[in-house]
Amino acid sequence: MKKNKISFETTFWAHQELKNPFEVVDAFLGSENLTYYKQTLSEIVFYRSKDEIYQKECPGDVFFSYTAFRSFLRACSALQHKSKKWKVTAVSAEKRSILSLASLTIEEYENPFTVFENAFAEHSLADFEFFLCEVIHLALRPTNVEFDSDLLTPYIHVIKMLDASQLLMESQIEKLVNNCV
Known part of the structure; x- marks a missing residue:
């Protein structure tokens, strides 16, 4: 059975699909x-409760x-399945950014793919897209509106996914060879 691939919808901001x-x-990240x-997302979340x-x-x-964020979330959704096929090698001391651990635990820093797995085990892609749409909708309203959905947990996951993505881009990633018996 062939998997349905989702479109990352990058044409608008990356000028190509x-x-x-x-x-x-x-x-x-380029x-x-x-x-x-991180600052943009934090400001958007902050403005959701302002007048x-x-x-x-x-x-x-x-x-x-x-x-751009929507495409990023769609890519992160696809990355959650990559930990079984890809391995992150250690980042050398001279290549290590100021990121260090940032919002990641030691385990997540050693294997950033777990960040995506954990995020999408707790929330679906549709949940993250709803979060993004909802916080932007609320941030663009001229009045403060009450909302009944949890916007903090998806926000924390997105921040962690941003950090994990930065770490992936700074690391060497090797494709694992299937060892079929």
């Missing part, structure tokens, strides 16, 4: 740095961020 989740993450994405509109001077930037 990328089909490999590693390429999507590389393009995502278009802006990790700090920018002000996030980036009212240039709301088109919010749409652009939304499409």
Whole structure:
């Protein structure tokens, strides 16, 4: 049975349709740095509970961020299945970024694929896309609106996925050879 592949929908922000989740993450982190994405997401989550509109001077930037984050989440969804086929080698001391552990546990730092597995074991891709849509919707409203969904847990998972993705891009990744008996 053939798996249905989801489109990462990268055409708008990457100017081409990328089909490999590693390429999507590389393009995502190549278009802006990790700090920018973490700060942008934090501001969006912060503005969801304010009486002000996030980036009212240039709301088109919010749409652009939304499409990039949505593609990123779709790529992360695909990466959750890669831990059985790929192995992360250690990052050398001179290549190690200021990231260090960041939001990751030691186990997650040693195997960043577990971040994606844990996130998508707790929430579906649809849940993460709802979270993204909901926080942006609330951040772009001129009034404070009560909401009844958990927005903190998906936010924490997305921050961890950003850190794990940065670590994957800094690491050497080897494809594991199938040892069939």
